[in-house]
Amino acid sequence: MEVDLLDFVEQCRHLVKQALGKHAGEPASGGFARWKHVVLHCLRLEDGHSYRETPNRLKYMAEIRDVLGLDRDDLPDYSTIYKSFDRLKMWVWRALLRVSAQQHPQSEHAVLDSTFFDRARPRRTTASGREVMFKR
Numbered sequence: 001m002e003v004d005l006l007d008f009v010e011q012c013r014h015l016v017k018q019a020l021g022k023h024a025g026e027p028a029s030g031g032f033a034r035w036k037h038v039v040l041h042c043l044r045l046e047d048g049h050s051y052r053e054t055p056n057r058l059k060y061m062a063e064i065r066d067v068l069g070l071d072r073d074d075l076p077d078y079s080t081i082y083k084s085f086d087r088l089k090m091w092v093w094r095a096l097l098r099v100s101a102q103q104h105p106q107s108e109h110a111v112l113d114s115t116f117f118d119r120a121r122p123r124r125t126t127a128s129g130r131e132v133m134f135k136r
Contacts, residue, residue: 005047009067012042015103019095032076036068037084038092044081051082 016035017024024035043064044054055075058065065072076084 005043005061006063006067008046009039009043009064012039013067015099016042016096019099020092032080032084034088034092036070037081037088038096039068040076040081041085041088050078052078054078054081 013035016038020035020038025033027033040054044051047057049057055078058068058070058075059072062072065075
């Protein structure tokens with residue numbers, strides 16, 4: 001399925017700003033607003049190019065730069081984009097997942113969120129109130 005990148009970026013900007021709420025304008029890293037970093041990552045993944053290619057491609061995408069509010073001379077360096085991906089907190093991605101999932105009608109199917117949380121060893125409490133740990 002072919003996706004118009006300009007429509008994709010505009011929709012992504014709308015969803016990210018909706019998901020982040022009052023935190024959308026706060027700088028994540030590199031002095032750019034948090035929503036711009038998230039949209040850049042979405043664009044990079046959708047278009048399938050590397051961190052290093054992202055600023056180079058944006059130089060020639062004037063309409064997408066306009067949506068992002070970036071000047072040709074004001075593009076983030078590829079290292080800024082790379083580092084911002086690791087610096088963005090998990091709540092940003094969860095909020096984006098929640099908002100984007102609400103864009104589609106509900107069905108009988110379920111969505112699982114694998115957040116890789118640590119599981120404690122199974123335990124139970126006896127009638128006397130003593131905790132018993134199960135062996136693995």
